[in-house]
Amino acid sequence: MNGFDITGWGMAVPERVVSSTELAQRFGVDENWIVSRCGIHERRAVGPGQTTASLAVEAGRRALDKAGLSGGDIAHLIVATATPNSRHRPRPRSSTTNWASPAARTTSTPSARASSTASSRPWH
Structure with missing residues (x-):
């Protein structure tokens, strides 16, 4: 066989879920305001020592x-x-947002997906 086959796939995301409700409470806005602008109801936040590479x-x-x-x-x-x-x-886009706060830093959402490929003939 020429080429390759996808023989497996995997994904990893941080365990901690940050909901739009949590963000709305944190920043003093309505949850519907957040969802209507980005369509996101929840996102993931990395834990200590987690990076895109570790995921x-x-x-x-x-x-x-x-x-x-x-x-x-x-x-x-x-x-x-x-x-x-x-x-x-x-x-920051406005004086009301403090991007240096720990709360703002935890909204980073790395995720990674990987596929293993097995080849009957190695690529040269």
Whole structure:
């Protein structure tokens, strides 16, 4: 067979869920105001020591487990994320938002997905 097969997939997200209700209470706004502007009802927040990279490793392990393979069995591992590995805090848009507060920093939402690929013919 030419090419590759996707033999397993895995994903990982932080355990802590931050709801729009929690954010609304924290910032003194209505929950519907948040949801109507972004459509998001909940997001995930990283814990101490968690990064996009650590979540990617966890997702990769889950992909290998699902495929019944080990790292030595695969030719490639595809990782995709929409979140950078570092926490970037944007500048405040108004004087009412304090982006340096711990509450604002916890709304970072890294996630990672990985697919293990097994190839009958290694790519050269």
